[in-house]
Amino acid sequence: MVRKKFSVFVYIIIGLAVVGVIAQLFTNTASFLTNLLMMLGFGVAVFAVIYFVFLKKRSPSHDNKKYKQAVKQSKSKYSSQNEKPRPTSKRPQPIQMKKKLNKRASHLRVIDGNKSKRKNRATF
DSSP states (O other), rough: OOHHHHHHHHHHHHHHHHHHHHHHHHHHHHHHHHHHHHHHHHHHHHHHHHHHIIIITOOHHHHHHHHHHHHHHHHHHHHHHHHHEEEOOOSSOOOOOOOOOOOOOOOOOOOOOOOOHHHHHTOO
């Protein structure tokens, strides 16, 4: 019952506001437009202050930076494999052996576990 009364009250307030806005628009148009522009300007100013003071100072997370770096590294690694070689001449070119670089990735490391237990387990 209380909710129904509250709903009717809200509809009456909204209706009166609409009637007031329409009356203001037709009777005093210049004042209405200046008030509307001032409200929009004030809203934009408040938003700009909040954005530049509070939200702009957030630095990007380190995980996101590391992810972008990994994507860039992956693209540079696999970009040459995705491209199909175009034959420039009709003669077959001699196959060149590529040197394999045995490079250990810097972000991987060996964890020394319980290797001694494995050796002892076979003797039981």
